[in-house]
Each structure stands twice: as C-alpha cells, then as structure tokens.
Amino acid sequence: MNDDKVLRYVLIVSLAGFLSGFESVLISGANLDIKQAWHLSDWFHGAFIISIALWGTVIGALTGGYPTDKLGRKKTLILVGITFIISAIGTFLAPSPYFFSFFRFLGGIAAGTGSIAAPAYIAEISQAKHRGKLGMLFQLSLVTGILMAYLSNYSLKGVSGEANDWRWMVGIVIVPALIFTVLLRNIAESPRWLLLKTQRMAEVNPINSISKKPKNDARLFSGKYNRILVISFLMVFFNQFSGISFILFYAPEILEKAGFGTTESLLGSVSIGVVNLIFTVVGMYLIDRIGRKKLMYIGSIGYIISLTMIAAAFSFVLPASFALIFILTFIVSHSVGQGAIIWVYIAEIFPTPVRAFGQAWSSGLMNGFAALITLFGAVLINEFSPPVLFASFAVLMVLQLLFTLFMMPETKGVTLESLETKLVRE
Numbered sequence: 001m002n003d004d005k006v007l008r009y010v011l012i013v014s015l016a017g018f019l020s021g022f023e024s025v026l027i028s029g030a031n032l033d034i035k036q037a038w039h040l041s042d043w044f045h046g047a048f049i050i051s052i053a054l055w056g057t058v059i060g061a062l063t064g065g066y067p068t069d070k071l072g073r074k075k076t077l078i079l080v081g082i083t084f085i086i087s088a089i090g091t092f093l094a095p096s097p098y099f100f101s102f103f104r105f106l107g108g109i110a111a112g113t114g115s116i117a118a119p120a121y122i123a124e125i126s127q128a129k130h131r132g133k134l135g136m137l138f139q140l141s142l143v144t145g146i147l148m149a150y151l152s153n154y155s156l157k158g159v160s161g162e163a164n165d166w167r168w169m170v171g172i173v174i175v176p177a178l179i180f181t182v183l184l185r186n187i188a189e190s191p192r193w194l195l196l197k198t199q200r201m202a203e204v205n206p207i208n209s210i211s212k213k214p215k216n217d218a219r220l221f222s223g224k225y226n227r228i229l230v231i232s233f234l235m236v237f238f239n240q241f242s243g244i245s246f247i248l249f250y251a252p253e254i255l256e257k258a259g260f261g262t263t264e265s266l267l268g269s270v271s272i273g274v275v276n277l278i279f280t281v282v283g284m285y286l287i288d289r290i291g292r293k294k295l296m297y298i299g300s301i302g303y304i305i306s307l308t309m310i311a312a313a314f315s316f317v318l319p320a321s322f323a324l325i326f327i328l329t330f331i332v333s334h335s336v337g338q339g340a341i342i343w344v345y346i347a348e349i350f351p352t353p354v355r356a357f358g359q360a361w362s363s364g365l366m367n368g369f370a371a372l373i374t375l376f377g378a379v380l381i382n383e384f385s386p387p388v389l390f391a392s393f394a395v396l397m398v399l400q401l402l403f404t405l406f407m408m409p410e411t412k413g414v415t416l417e418s419l420e421t422k423l424v425r426e
Contacts, residue, residue: 001188006125009187010134013121014141015180016077016114019084021145022152023107023173024053025273028249029153029266030166037166038097042379048101050249053108054371060112061363067113072197073121074189076113081181083110085174092171107173115363124192136284139343143280143335146248147273153252154266220357224425228349231407231423232362235346238400239338240369242303243393247327248272249374250381254327257386258313259320268324275331276339283340291412292341293404299337300401306330307394314386342366348411351420 001009027050035045067076083106090103119138126134156168220229247254251272255265286295306329313323343359350358380389411419 001125001191003127006127007134009125010122010137012180012183012187013077013118014137015176015183016080016118017138017140017142018145018148019081019173019176019180020057020111020114021142022149022176023084023087023111023145024057025146025149025248026153026170026173027053027104028251028253028269029150029157030169031250032253033166034097034100040097042382044097046375046377046379048097049104050377051371051375052101053104053111054245054367054374056105056108056110057112057115058108058364058367058371060109061115061367062112062360064113064116065360068117068120072189072193073117073124074184074187076117077121078181078184080110080114080117081177081184083107083113084177085181088171088173088177092167092174104170112363112367116360121190124190125188140277140280140284143277143339147270147277150251150266150269150273154263154270157263157266220354220361225350225354225358225423227425228351228358228423229361231349231409232346232358233365234403234407235338235342236362236365237369238396238403239342240366240373241393241396242334242338242400243307243330243373243390244334244339245370245373246377246380246389246393247330250377251327253381254386255320255324257381258323260324264320268327271324271328272331275328276335279332279335280339283336286336287340287344288412291410292345293408293410293412295337295341296404296408297401299333299339300397300404302329302333302337303397304394304401306333307390307397311387311390311394314390345411348416349409349419349423351416351424 031045031050034040034049040049064076067079071079087103087107087110090106091100094100094103122134122138152172153169156172157165159165159168251269252265255268260268283295306326309326310323310330312318313326346359346362347355409419409422414422
C-alpha cells in the first residue's frame with residue numbers, strides 16, 4: 001500500500017477510538033436526568049446506568065482477540081460499528097433502566113473489542129518507521145471523542161424539553177457509528193492477517209515469525225515476568241485512582257456541587273474536553289524528547305497540587321471558577337503524564353513473546369478499575385464530602401510519585417532487547 005492509502009485507512013479505523021471515547025462520556029451529561037426520570041437509587045445508578053458500559057468494555061477487551069483473529073480485522077471492526085448502532089438505538093428508545101443498561105453494556109463490548117481490533121490493524125498495515133505516530137492516532141481519536149461528547153451534551157441541552165434531553169444525548173452515537181461502519185467498506189483487510197490465514201507466509205519472514213507459538217517458558221504468569229506485571233499493575237492502578245474516570249464521568253455533577261448551574265456545568269465539561277485534547281497532543285510531542293519518567297514526575301506533581309487545591313476549594317467554599325481552574329490543571333497533569341505514556345510504556349516493557357497477552361492483562365485491569373470507580377462514584381459523590389474524595393486521590397498520587405522515583409524504569413532510547421534483559425527474571 002502507498003503512504004496515502006495507509007493514512008486514509010488508519011484514519012477510518014481510528015474512528016473506533018472516537019466512538020469509544022464519545023459513547024462512554026456522553027452519559028456524563030445525561031446521568032442526572034436519567035436518575036430523576038426513573039427515580040433511581042445511588043447504587044443502581046452507579047452500578048448500571050454509569051458503570052455498566054465499562055464492564056462491557058472489560059468483556060470486549062478480554063474476548064475481542066477471538067473475532068479479531070478468526071474473522072479478520074475488517075469484519076470485526078464492521079461488527080463493532082453495527083453493535084454501536086444497535087446500542088445507540090436501544091438506549092435512545094429504552095423503556096426502562098434495565099433495557100437502557102443492557103444496550104449500554106453492548107456499547108461497552110463494542111468499545112472493548114474495537115480497542116483490540118483497531119490497534120492491531122493499524123500496526124499491521126503501517127511501515128515500521130511510521131508505526132508509532134500512526135498508532136497514536138487511535139489515542140488522539142479517543143480523546144477527540146471525549147471532547148465531542150461534552151460539546152454534544154452542551155448543544156443538545158433543551159433540544160426536546162428537559163425530560164427527554166438525555167435520550168438525544170445518548171442516541172446521537174448513531175451518527176458517527178453509521179459513518180464509521182459505511183467507511184469501513186472501503187478499507188482493505190490487513191495483508192498480514194490474510195497471509196496468516198491463507199498460509200502464504202513462506203516468502204515473508206517477518207510474518208512467518210508472527211505465526212510461531214511462544215515457548216512454554218514464555219507464559220505471562222510463569223514467574224519470570226513478575227516484575228513487569230507488578231509495574232504494569234501499579235501503572236494502571238494509579239492511572240485510574242488518580243480520579244480521572246471519576247472526573248470525566250461525573251464532571252457536570254462535580255461542577256454543579258462546586259456552584260455552577262446546569263448549563264454552566266455542561267459548558268465547563270466542554271472546557272475539560274478541550275484541555276484534554278490539547279495537552280494529549282503536547283504529551284505525544286514530549287514523550288520521545290524528555291522521556292517517560294520526566295513526564296510521570298510532571299504529571300504526579302501536577303496531580304498532587306491540583307487535587308489538593310480542588311479539595312480546598314470545596315472545603316472552604318471558594319468560587320466555582322477556582323475549582324474549575326484546578327480541575328483543568330488536573331486534566332493537564334493527566335494528559336501530559338499518565339494519559340500520554342501508559343499504553344506506549346506498557347507495550348515497551350512487555351517482551352515480544354507475551355506483549356499481546358500483557359496488553360490484554362493491562363487493558364482488562366484498566367477498564368476494571370475504571371468500572372469500579374464509576375460504579376461507586378454515584379455513592380461516593382453523595383455519601384462523602386468532595387474534600388475527602390479529592391484529598392484521598394491526592395494521597396494516592398503521592399504514592400505514584402514514589403513509585404516513579406523508586407520502581408519505574410526509564411524506557412526512552414532503550415532497545416526492547418535491553419529492557420527484556422533488565423526486567424525479566426531468568
């Protein structure tokens with residue numbers, strides 16, 4: 001394939017990331033209206049309305065490898081698009097919170113499966129010299145989806161009367177999902193997958209190597225990768241227990257508690273999406289220039305300062321704009337720190353024989369922790385005072401800073417072979 005065609009295919013496939021970010025965060029603008037419409041308890045609201053999609057994402061991430069391998073990357077992505085369409089129609093028309101939760105769960109499965117199939121496709125059609133920046137388009141697309149979700153919620157507020165605004169907010173997913181599914185018809189299947197499945201591999205040595213099964217001693221949980229497993233676990237744990245999912249999913253409600261009106265809180269959420277997008281690009285620019293650890297130091301210190309000041313804003317009943325400034329500071333800290341490096345870093349520290357399994361392990365943990373945060377978020381935000389919540393997140397980020405200082409190896413400029421020698425126990 002020529003470079004223009006590869007870029008076009010990557011941009012189309014990256015829309016899977018857009019849909020994942022867009023669909024998951026739309027609920028932030030609709031969740032209070034849904035809670036009031038169906039008179040839901042905090043527990044039901046958090047467990048089903050908010051977090052159910054993330055549990056679907058966990059299932060999709062853990063099982064998405066099967067259709068991606070058996071059906072092919074293109075067909076799997078088309079199924080992802082169709083599932084997003086069904087989810088959007090179902091949530092829009094849902095007659096009860098149970099139906100609504102079921103269709104949000106389907107959307108989560110689509111997002112999780114797309115997170116496996118799309119990066120695999122992008123990696124397989126990209127030349128080695130462009131693979132890094134093309135792979136980052138998926139992450140950039142996801143962050144763009146989050147921003148567009150906030151903009152969509154703001155623009156749809158009041159579109160059909162307060163009682164039914166939420167249906168349009170969640171149903172709007174059908175538009176990008178249809179575009180994604182139609183555009184996928186114009187992409188080619190991954191040549192590497194076709195060669196693997198038709199067994200025409202003898203002429204292409206790099207692809208031959210893909211088909212070889214790892215040796216028995218290369219199992220992920222064999223014991224030799226324990227240090228890497230601990231590092232990846234802590235990276236993912238601190239990523240989610242910084243409070244990032246809590247803030248993204250409950251942004252309008254948090255801003256209302258800070259003193260904003262409903263419309264102002266939705267507009268404040270838009271600013272969160274804008275800052276997230278801008279500083280994700282900044283983080284991508286810096287990651288290969290100053291290194292992973294320096295970005296983690298910057299992000300950790302930014303987390304600690306911003307979370308402490310958010311807690312102070314609520315504790316001393318400071319103006320709502322003060323809280324918003326430090327919520328945005330928190331987003332900056334995340335975007336240039338954890339948000340920029342986590343998937344690049346995890347791919348680097350897992351050796352080639354177990355890289356796919358390591359990423360599946362990390363993705364499952366990431367989505368599982370995110371689901372737990374959002375599951376208990378509705379209860380936490382009403383049962384505990386905001387100062388306690390944000391101060392708790394700040395304490396955990398002190399631990400992240402110590403993790404970065406004492407446990408996290410730098411990977412910038414280090415060959416994968418050298419990292420394997422350093423991190424793997426023989």
